[in-house]
Amino acid sequence: MPPALGALAAGFLACLGLIVAIGAQNAFVLRQGIRREHVAVVVALCTAGDLVLTAAGIAGLGPLVAAHPAALTGVRWFGAAFLAWLAVAAVRRARHPERLDPAAAGPASRRSVVTTCLALTFLNPHVYLDTVVLLGSLAHTRPHPRGFGVGVVLASASWFSALGFxxxxxxxxxxxxxxxxxxDLVVAAVMATLAVTLVVA
Structure with missing residues (x-):
């Protein structure tokens, strides 16, 4: 296998290994896909987030992120609070199933969907460790770091497209x-678990 293609395949597999697990972002993409609300926007934002963060890691920002744990701590607490709020909102929805009729429920605005998607992407400190630090470092173990990055983005786009659509x-x-x-109860459990994990990490 040519080195460039090998780097691309390595990036693809490494990214899939990190993002396929159930998480807040995946739960949100799944819910939007089922509701058929702004799915293309959500998929594009999640993929773009991985692109930006992985590119930053390949560019050499990984050591900078790792060297500033205080910044990650701040993001961790903001992220935990946001996830806890989402968990409470999901429980409230689940307590009133008569209000969950998709035909009766009004669609979420594009702005609220975009805001939630961006928050789930960038208020999770693990995303910086996974993409900027880990994937960025792995990229430089290959003779073609950019090929590795392309593989990461392809995996991200493939996964989120498959999940959302x-x-x-x-x-x-x-x-x-x-x-x-x-x-909604499953979503609440995922969000609450991740919030607790961020606090006690």
């Missing part, structure tokens, strides 16, 4: 409020 096929299942109630 693939979730639309679940829409018939979520035609009933009860299904949304279960999903």
């Amino acid at each position: 693939g979730a639309t096929r679940l829409a018939p299942l979520f035609a009933r409020p009860r299904a949304w109630q279960v999903l």
Whole structure:
């Protein structure tokens, strides 16, 4: 395999290994996909976030991020508070399943979706450690760091596209409020767990 292609494949696999796990960002993309709300915007923002952060790591900002734990601590607490707020909001929705009828619920505004997506992307300190530090460092173990970065972005775009647009096929299942109630409880559990993890980390 040519070195450039090998670097691309390594970046693709490394990125998938980091983002496929259930997390706040994935739960949000899944929910938006099922609701069929601004899916393309959400997928584009998540992919662009990985692109920017990985590029920063490849450019050499990884050691700078690692050298300023105080900044990561601030992000960690902001992120934990935001995730806790999302968990509470999901529990409140789940407590009133009669209000979760997709036909009756009004669509979320593009601005609110974009704001939430950006917050879930950049208020999680682990994303900086995963992309800027880890993936950025791994890129420089290859003879073609940029090829590694391209692989990362391709994996990110592939995963979020599959998750967001693939979730639309679940829409018939979520035609009933009860299904949304279960999903919101799962989302609440994910958000609350991650919030606690950030605080006690």
